[in-house]
Amino acid sequence: MTTHYRACNLCEAICGLRITVDDGRITDLRGDPDDPLSHGAICPKATALIDLHTDPRRLRTPVVRSADGFAPIGWDDAFDLVTQRLREVESRFGGDAVATYLGNPNVHNSGSMLSSGGFLRTLSTRNRFSATSVDQLPHHVAALDMFGHPMLLPIPDVDRTGYLLILGANPLVSNGSIMTAPGMRARLRALRERGGRAVVIDPRRTETAAAADEHHFIRPGTDALFLLALISTIFNEGLVRDGRLAPLLAGIEELREAAAPFTPERVAARTGIAANTTRAIARAFAGAPHAVAYGRIGLSIQAFGGLCQWLVNALNAITGNLDEPGGMMWPLPAFDMLLRAKPGEIHAGRYRSRVRGLAEFNGELPVTTMLDEMTTPGDGQVRALVTIAGNPVLSTPNGAALDRALARLDFVLAIDPYVNETTRHAHVILPPAMGLEVEHYDVVFHHFAVRNTARVNLPVVDIDEDQRYDWQIFDALAQRMSGKSLTPPRERLDQGLRFGPRHTSVEALLAHPHGVDYGPLEPCMPERLLTADARIHLAPQRMLDDLTRLRATLDEPIAQFVAIGRRQLRSNNSWMHHIERLNRGPDRCTLLVNVDDAAELGLIDRAIVEVTSEHGCVRVPVETSVEMMRGVVSLPHGYARASLNDLTGDAIDAATGNAVLGGIPVRIAAID
Ligand SMILES: Nc1nc2c(c(=O)[nH]1)N[C@H]1C(S)=C(S)[C@@H](COP(=O)(O)OP(=O)(O)OC[C@H]3O[C@@H](n4cnc5c(=O)[nH]c(N)nc54)[C@H](O)[C@@H]3O)O[C@H]1N2
Ligand SMILES: Nc1nc2c(c(=O)[nH]1)N[C@H]1C(S)=C(S)[C@@H](COP(=O)(O)OP(=O)(O)OC[C@H]3O[C@@H](n4cnc5c(=O)[nH]c(N)nc54)[C@H](O)[C@@H]3O)O[C@H]1N2
Numbered sequence: 001m002t003t004h005y006r007a008c009n010l011c012e013a014i015c016g017l018r019i020t021v022d023d024g025r026i027t028d029l030r031g032d033p034d035d036p037l038s039h040g041a042i043c044p045k046a047t048a049l050i051d052l053h054t055d056p057r058r059l060r061t062p063v064v065r066s067a068d069g070f071a072p073i074g075w076d077d078a079f080d081l082v083t084q085r086l087r088e089v090e091s092r093f094g095g096d097a098v099a100t101y102l103g104n105p106n107v108h109n110s111g112s113m114l115s116s117g118g119f120l121r122t123l124s125t126r127n128r129f130s131a132t133s134v135d136q137l138p139h140h141v142a143a144l145d146m147f148g149h150p151m152l153l154p155i156p157d158v159d160r161t162g163y164l165l166i167l168g169a170n171p172l173v174s175n176g177s178i179m180t181a182p183g184m185r186a187r188l189r190a191l192r193e194r195g196g197r198a199v200v201i202d203p204r205r206t207e208t209a210a211a212a213d214e215h216h217f218i219r220p221g222t223d224a225l226f227l228l229a230l231i232s233t234i235f236n237e238g239l240v241r242d243g244r245l246a247p248l249l250a251g252i253e254e255l256r257e258a259a260a261p262f263t264p265e266r267v268a269a270r271t272g273i274a275a276n277t278t279r280a281i282a283r284a285f286a287g288a289p290h291a292v293a294y295g296r297i298g299l300s301i302q303a304f305g306g307l308c309q310w311l312v313n314a315l316n317a318i319t320g321n322l323d324e325p326g327g328m329m330w331p332l333p334a335f336d337m338l339l340r341a342k343p344g345e346i347h348a349g350r351y352r353s354r355v356r357g358l359a360e361f362n363g364e365l366p367v368t369t370m371l372d373e374m375t376t377p378g379d380g381q382v383r384a385l386v387t388i389a390g391n392p393v394l395s396t397p398n399g400a401a402l403d404r405a406l407a408r409l410d411f412v413l414a415i416d417p418y419v420n421e422t423t424r425h426a427h428v429i430l431p432p433a434m435g436l437e438v439e440h441y442d443v444v445f446h447h448f449a450v451r452n453t454a455r456v457n458l459p460v461v462d463i464d465e466d467q468r469y470d471w472q473i474f475d476a477l478a479q480r481m482s483g484k485s486l487t488p489p490r491e492r493l494d495q496g497l498r499f500g501p502r503h504t505s506v507e508a509l510l511a512h513p514h515g516v517d518y519g520p521l522e523p524c525m526p527e528r529l530l531t532a533d534a535r536i537h538l539a540p541q542r543m544l545d546d547l548t549r550l551r552a553t554l555d556e557p558i559a560q561f562v563a564i565g566r567r568q569l570r571s572n573n574s575w576m577h578h579i580e581r582l583n584r585g586p587d588r589c590t591l592l593v594n595v596d597d598a599a600e601l602g603l604i605d606r607a608i609v610e611v612t613s614e615h616g617c618v619r620v621p622v623e624t625s626v627e628m629m630r631g632v633v634s635l636p637h638g639y640a641r642a643s644l645n646d647l648t649g650d651a652i653d654a655a656t657g658n659a660v661l662g663g664i665p666v667r668i669a670a671i672d
């Protein structure tokens with residue numbers, strides 16, 4: 001019997017696990033009390049790592065499309081076939097004819113993170129897409145504009161704050177995002193026990209809202225108005241406190257002017273939040289010794305995601321809560337992705353998409369337009385797709401149309417351990433080893449963590465002779481495509497750790513199986529700032545320009561019903577729905593409808609309704625709820641039987657290119 005320690009890589013919380021293996025079988029899995037970040041906290045998904053390991057439905061060797069379904073094929077034959085087909089498409093139609101899509105688990109897996117790029121660079125396409133533009137792109141754009149680099153994302157110092165304002169996030173269920181904070185329930189309790197307050201702004205009274213001191217409903221898509229009202233109040237009432245960073249802050253006057261028209265009274269009818277409530281929150285926030293505003297996916301996947309993330313950062317800055325303990329801070333990870341970053345080197349908008357002319361950001365185009373690039377004829381039309389750890393049919397807008405378009409492509413390669421709604425269209429699937437089978441270091445999530453720690457973990461279980469690690473797959477493909485082999489991820493990781501700010505190494509970290517604790521977040525400005533003029537920009541031009549679009553919404557009519565999404569404790573985006581342990585009990589793919597709205601519509605619990613948007617229609621059982629704001633319904637995303645993304649469409653946040661996946665106007669009709 002052996003005991004292993006490692007971080008769970010299923011979500012951003014990176015909880016430490018203690019795993020017992022007996023004769024190759026995993027006999028126990030629980031939280032590691034000695035992990036310096038998670039202190040033993042885990043969620044129900046962790047145990048599903050065992051199921052993923054033993055799952056008979058998981059692919060372990062390559063398959064190729066044949067007349068009657070997928071058929072097994074050897075690794076070398078599969079690599080040769082893929083290379084030949086990609087080359088064919090490139091030589092017939094040009095490099096841009098191959099599109100790539102990187103999904104979420106790619107960033108949760110250091111093997112893939114550190115080697116997929118080596119393969120992707122052998123393709124000359126501009127049609128690179130990822131889950132970033134249905135997720136956190138607005139955070140990156142705001143960080144670039146304000147701090148000089150997309151990866152300089154500030155993180156709420158939840159453990160030391162006295163006032164936590166949460167907008168559009170439900171960390172008690174999602175376990176935190178762009179805020180790696182395992183055991184969030186305990187952290188929230190600790191905040192309240194030390195006399196602090198948690199305030200939640202959400203169209204749904206979520207699990208987090210129920211555990212907070214205050215919750216206020218907000219009409220979906222109006223957070224930018226609410227944030228501007230907070231900021232204008234803080235300026236008008238003389239509550240600005242720019243603190244230690246004052247000499248670095250540029251654009252404070254422009255910010256004041258920009259916010260001025262958006263008084264709490266002016267925006268109240270639109271946001272649904274009374275003016276006196278907004279003023280009270282502004283005063284409490286500005287008056288708290290340590291306060292932090294945190295806005296996550298509910299803010300990013302709306303029409304004004306860029307404005308929202310800018311204003312969250314700006315609110316923290318003008319109240320003296322940026323780069324201060326208890327405010328918004330920057331982690332300093334042992335493997336620092338910004339190690340070689342130079343001030344002013346990142347530019348957005350170097351090229352545009354062929355069909356809609358949407359701007360590139362950090363080498364990627366908005367995934368909302370991937371479908372247009374596949375279906376619009378002409379030079380550069382996409383004919384082939386490579387997906388890595390993704391399921392865009394369920395995760396990106398206009399899913400049903402994308403599903404049809406994929407069926408018509410010349411070639412689809414999926415690097416994924418499962419047949420899903422997207423990879424079912426693949427001509428070849430290359431399934432990597434995953435989960436407990438792989439070596440792991442959280443390259444990304446230590447950048448988002450509320451405390452500086454580090455851990456490298458070895459595999460818990462061996463792989464079979466006929467399985468391959470993801471980096472072996474990327475290396476084999478890169479060799480065939482370009483004649484060059486890739487540096488193994490462990491070597492890259494080791495170099496990064498050695499030259500990084502903690503001067504450590506893989507070997508040194510392996511000597512600490514529970515992880516190494518580097519302590520709480522520390523102020524780092526201006527040292528880490530990457531703007532060309534070494535200042536923090538509180539009023540970026542891109543954001544100021546977008547206020548015209550926001551102002552126009554103030555007097556728009558309000559839709560009778562809009563749909564938003566939600567996450568659930570036992571779900572993981574579009575996958576793991578088949579894992580039995582996580583899916584016992586009643587169907588959770590339900591439409592939450594406010595009880596009074598349901599009564600008016602004549603709907604009872606579990607009645608099947610048809611939900612129709614401009615783009616599509618789904619049928620789903622109703623769950624009447626006192627949690628929902630009136631006029632707002634909620635459907636979880638990622639379910640094939642009623643996919644929220646069959647209702648979403650072409651809309652993007654013009655400032656950032658992120659998809660609009662929330663606040664979708666819908667009609668609801670009972671089916672007799
Ligand atoms: N309407 C709406 N849509 C949304 C969202 C929303 O809130 N509302 N959320 C968006 C967000 S935040 C995200 S991140 C996206 C997620 O969207 P995607 O990233 O497209 O989808 P996932 O469901 O995460 O897909 C996971 C796939 O990765 C595979 N996988 C798991 N582990 C590994 C591994 O180690 N290696 C490889 N190669 N593959 C692996 C799984 O088998 C599965 O097929 O969805 C987005 N879509
Ligand atoms: N169990 C579980 N955990 C997950 C995931 C999962 O699928 N399952 N997915 C992971 C991923 S990829 C991500 S990105 C993170 C996301 O982490 P979170 O951002 O915490 O995600 P959600 O739980 O979807 O919370 C978003 C909240 O925004 C609210 N909302 C919707 N529209 C609006 C709006 O216009 N304004 C405001 N103020 N609120 C709005 C919703 O009601 C919801 O409560 O979660 C991660 N963790």
Ligand code: SF4
Nearest residue numbers: 008011014015043046
């Ligand atoms: S919260 Fe996330 S990291 Fe922690 S055990 Fe659950 S899935 Fe794993």
Ligand SMILES: [Mo]
Nearest residue numbers: 104131135136
């Ligand atoms: Mo995400």
